[in-house]
Amino acid sequence: MSVDDTTLPQQSATLPSPWRSTRFRLFFTARSASLLADGMLMVSLTTAVLGAGHGASGVGYALAAWMTPIVLLVLFGGVLADRFTPQLMMICADVARMLAMLTLATLLFSSDSVPLWQIMGLMALSGAATAMFQPGMASMVPRVAEDIQKANALLRISEALSTLLGPGLAGILVAYWQVSGSYIVIAAAYALSALVLLPLRKLHTERDEGDAPMWRRLATGWQEFRSRQWLWGVIAVWSVYGLFVFGPALPLGAALMIEQHGASGYGWIASADGAGTIIGGLIGMRVRPRRPLVAGALAMLCFALNPLAPALEWSFAATAIAHVIAGYGFAFWGVMWATSVQSHIPLTVLSRVSAYDVAGSIMVIPL
Template sequence: MTSPASPAPAAPRPFAWAGRNFRIQTAATVVSGLGNAGAPIATAFAVLEAGGTATEVGWVTAARLVPLVLFLLVGGALADRLPRHHVMVAANLFNALSQAVLAALVLGGATPLWALLLLSAGGGAGQAFYAPASEGMIMESVATEHAGKAFSVYRMAMNGAQIGGAALGGALTAAVGPGWVLLLDAAGFALAGGLRIFLKVDATPRDVAHSGGLVHELRLGWREFASRRWLWAVVLQFSFVVACVGAVETVYGPVVAAQRFGGARAWGLAMAAFGIGMVAAGLLMTRWQPRRILLVGNWGVFLFALPALALAVRAGLPLLVAAMFVSGAGVTVFGVNWMVALQQEVPSEMFSRVSAYDHLGSIALTPLGTAMAGPAAEALGLDGALWACAVGTLALAAAVLVVPEVRRLARPLPAAAAAPLRESVGV
């Protein structure tokens, strides 16, 4: 008598590793990112349509960056002190309100420069409180064994939203005007905040002592940050690398495109290739989990220099587009491995404070780099300034490898692989 056939095992569900919090946080990031990527384009055209100059566009852009730098550390401390999803919801709603007021002014035809500056600064302040809480939340919502795959998917979603949002924002600004784009951005922030209300957070508070107050917690965060040589070495590297990359993307690239490739359309194509490279590498990183986390991540940093090199050697547009694509891939390779390293090495109760020091250090020199881009091109010539950016980026990518922890920091071996290793060494 034959025994009944055993039922076939159920097929694994796609994204079974992605818990509720990860899915909500990723969806909310896409919603807010679609609107927020188009907002700078709309704001710039709002300034110009109000009779403003290119200099005033720069002032409005800088007004967003100043409070971001000033409040990042406070935002990180609060995100470790309070429930992170509460901080994110409050920041999203604050940004929704500031963008709605800005949209109303633009649609009403009353856009004085002081209001644009003030509301742009409000957007930067909201981001300063949101960013550390968001990074802490996404790292907290993923099991360590799925971190590489999860962070790859998250960055793909975030980068895809930025690419699509920028394209949509530009098209809508031309079609219906900047005010409506800013209103859509406000709606996106409100919807994202509404989604994040449904995040489920363990009622058990994080193991953080608050008796010393906010300043004490910032000191603890600094101690955690400074005690890891690989952490502060990479952030110091990025202070200069991001300044160089920012100068190429916002100043030198558009100038070269205008001089050699016929204008903004060519640079837009190059930036689109950069974004596609980021998304394509995200697909790769869902399957590739390199053992040496920071070593592999830092190989991605070497690729950051390719756009400056292509511009410096006066490469044609196809080669420039290819360089931008590969550079974008390098950004994701570094970014995913960096998030894995932070989640693996930093205690969860310190995620947001360490993230704040990371963000602050990485962008600290960006305003200076952008401001000095013009004088550097005048002193060295445009090609000379591009060579300086390329060589500087490559030198910094090589220099950080001097730090042993950057070369050696590794994922833990899976249990199945670790057992034979323990036997071979007699453990």
């Protein structure tokens, strides 16, 4: 592949806004609803497992039960999305997640000590459904919006808002209602996502290899992935980053910042990170670099401030500012990366290629 494969045409700035497309508005609503549910899930799960008396180790087992199917099945999710259309797989996944959350809500409502194996089984079902949902999400963007970069920027802003609002909403529901009520709201969010995706189920989709067997579809996806050095190179680097930076930085950074600035201070710093993510999305809507991967990589250098601030024991104000800048860099990189992938990979294999992106990004974090 030539260097030009990572270059975007400048005329993209003249494309109509994604908001003018009913298809994008439906997809944006579905994605926002599922992101809100995902944001609520971790707080609700932790509360449910601890409340049932299974301790911190039980929380770890439940999280592993959710994450493991995602890692193992996401490549097959990409194959199925390219075969049966991404919108159909996303609808089925949302329905499965809704049923899992409703079942868990029923169990928690009827008993104060739900067995851990039941929680783990339902979380495994939710994780398997998520593996079917994620690959098709990326391949939906070029199908519902002409301005791919602006669409990705809007989705990044939605992700930031959901990350900020989801845990807080779950905390309020758990505190003033009960944990089963939180799962009911999560199920309702997944149901809303499936409902607004229904009008998109007949969206035109190009056929891939027809009736080719699963193994051949997997092989085609692998060939498309490995033939683009810029693609697998970035994902390889991102996997190393997840193993040595992102994974350790989450618990260690949180512990250091709580020690240095208190629990409330840590909450405000996390909010500053979310604010930076929103800023990054807004800038991603306006700035259209000729070489988006280069621009995104330069912005990603700002993320070094995230672990640097607690390591050097910066003041609260300096740490908050550092997290705003780091959040911006992370979001801007995300917009540039998604736009590059969706602009240069054929739609017939985009879900499969995106599955490698998802797998490479998350498979090392549980370690």
